[in-house]
Amino acid sequence: MNEYDSEKLNDVLRQNLKMQRTMRAEDADLLFLNTCSIREKAQEKVFHQLGRWRKFKLQNPDILIAVGGCVATQEGKKIKNRSPQVDIIFGPQTIHRLPEMIKGAIEKSNSVEIDISFPEIEKFDYLPSSNKKSPSAYLSIMEGCSKYCTFCVVPYTRGEEVNRRFDDILYEANNLAKFGAKEIILLGQNVNAYKSVDYHGQNVGLSHLIRYISHIDGVYRIRHTTSHPIDFNDELINEYKNPKMANNLHLPVQSGSDAILSKMKRKHTTLEYKSIIRKIRKIRPNINLTSDFIVGYPGETESEFQETMEFISDVNFSDAYSFIYSPRPGTPASIEKDDVLEFDKKRRLSELQDLLRQQSLNFSEKMLGTKQSVLIEGNSAKRAKELYGRTDNNKVVNFQSKNKKVGSLVEVIITEVKRNTLYGETINNDINSQLNGSRVTIAQ
Numbered sequence: 001m002n003e004y005d006s007e008k009l010n011d012v013l014r015q016n017l018k019m020q021r022t023m024r025a026e027d028a029d030l031l032f033l034n035t036c037s038i039r040e041k042a043q044e045k046v047f048h049q050l051g052r053w054r055k056f057k058l059q060n061p062d063i064l065i066a067v068g069g070c071v072a073t074q075e076g077k078k079i080k081n082r083s084p085q086v087d088i089i090f091g092p093q094t095i096h097r098l099p100e101m102i103k104g105a106i107e108k109s110n111s112v113e114i115d116i117s118f119p120e121i122e123k124f125d126y127l128p129s130s131n132k133k134s135p136s137a138y139l140s141i142m143e144g145c146s147k148y149c150t151f152c153v154v155p156y157t158r159g160e161e162v163n164r165r166f167d168d169i170l171y172e173a174n175n176l177a178k179f180g181a182k183e184i185i186l187l188g189q190n191v192n193a194y195k196s197v198d199y200h201g202q203n204v205g206l207s208h209l210i211r212y213i214s215h216i217d218g219v220y221r222i223r224h225t226t227s228h229p230i231d232f233n234d235e236l237i238n239e240y241k242n243p244k245m246a247n248n249l250h251l252p253v254q255s256g257s258d259a260i261l262s263k264m265k266r267k268h269t270t271l272e273y274k275s276i277i278r279k280i281r282k283i284r285p286n287i288n289l290t291s292d293f294i295v296g297y298p299g300e301t302e303s304e305f306q307e308t309m310e311f312i313s314d315v316n317f318s319d320a321y322s323f324i325y326s327p328r329p330g331t332p333a334s335i336e337k338d339d340v341l342e343f344d345k346k347r348r349l350s351e352l353q354d355l356l357r358q359q360s361l362n363f364s365e366k367m368l369g370t371k372q373s374v375l376i377e378g379n380s381a382k383r384a385k386e387l388y389g390r391t392d393n394n395k396v397v398n399f400q401s402k403n404k405k406v407g408s409l410v411e412v413i414i415t416e417v418k419r420n421t422l423y424g425e426t427i428n429n430d431i432n433s434q435l436n437g438s439r440v441t442i443a444q
């Protein structure tokens with residue numbers, strides 16, 4: 001979501017102030033930091049970066065420094081107290097107001113411009129469309145979160161769930177396809193909580209959006225992130241029959257212990273989670289299923305942690321992001337008694353990551369020798385003539401090629417497997433022409 005917001009910010013500054021992105025910080029007139037406050041570590045990085053940028057301001061006092069994103073919402077004016085070199089502070093919902101704030105900061109030097117409000121969905125009405133040519137494009141469909149999980153800061157920093165208009169989303173998807181996007185990634189803090197009405201006034205959700213977007217010429221793949229289990233209805237599950245729905249699902253669960261899930265106020269049980277997965281695997285037996293886990297939630301016992309380990313093997317996740325619980329200001333969990341030892345938190349994280357590393361490797365090894373359709377995203381930074389792209393199930397593949405272009409869909413045989421990267425060989429020319437503008441077969 002932050003990557004998407006940064007891109008949008010770039011569009012806003014280009015269109016309104018004719019600004020251009022520089023490659024090096026020392027060449028910039030405006031230094032902009034987009035921030036994340038989901039865990040404390042991410043937040044601390046902000047102040048380190050601001051410290052490094054201070055020297056630019058000392059050399060040239062006309063440089064403006066702007067801080068946006070969730071740390072800006074959370075800390076507000078306190079950022080200026082800790083880092084006086086900052087001129088502008090704005091939240092994730094006010095990026096479209098940045099041009100005005102820049103003008104304000106130039107006029108009134110020495111003060112700080114702050115706007116961290118949540119003006120509903122106004123932001124999207126003022127964002128120009130992007131002109132970035134990219135084979136894979138993000139498209140934000142909803143923002144914010146109304147779930148209020150006890151550990152999570154998102155409802156307080158991004159605000160409650162707000163949905164974009166159905167036709168606005170389809171319009172943007174169409175534009176992205178015109179600019180060459182073959183894959184569209186639908187974004188939202190709870191993307192499957194999306195709710196709106198269509199042209200006939202009928203209620204629509206994420207499954208409808210996917211169905212409509214899959215009919216746009218040139219769109220071959222649709223992904224979505226991040227979903228919440230309690231909004232995963234049967235209609236969305238059924239959408240996995242749509243061949244354009246990519247063969248991966250990231251569905252955060254956080255814990256495999258019902259007691260911890262209840263304390264976290266996740267509003268579902270492990271059994272309910274397993275039931276969603278069972279239904280999806282009926283349609284997509286080889287889906288790449290990934291998740292998020294938090295270890296060391298306040299009061300988590302050793303046996304509750306072991307339940308999570310069993311759950312991970314039972315469900316057989318192909319990978320996951322995992323974190324040690326980090327208390328966030330203003331969240332209910334932050335005032336709960338936290339008696340889990342730091343040593344145990346670290347040990348649990350490393351045990352859990354070992355297990356997931358093994359499962360991830362097992363999943364990738366099963367892909368060895370298979371034929372995959374790969375969307376080429378770029379040239380490898382390490383080796384000349386090597387390209388990289390993503391399979392339908394969201395694995396990165398590197399392969400040698402002299403004549404293939406970024407943005408093409410090619411068929412690749414997987415010849416070597418490493419944990420995060422697969423290596424392969426192209427077996428066919430560009431398969432775009434065979435796709436007939438409509439269907440892609442799901443490579444299993």
Ligand code: SAH
Nearest residue numbers: 038151152189252292293294323324325326
């Ligand atoms: N909407 C998603 C959350 C996305 S945030 C959901 O409801 O599941 C990305 C991940 O960061 C979360 O899934 C969680 O695993 C992790 N996270 C969020 N708050 C955290 C905290 N306070 N401490 C540690 N990890 C946290």
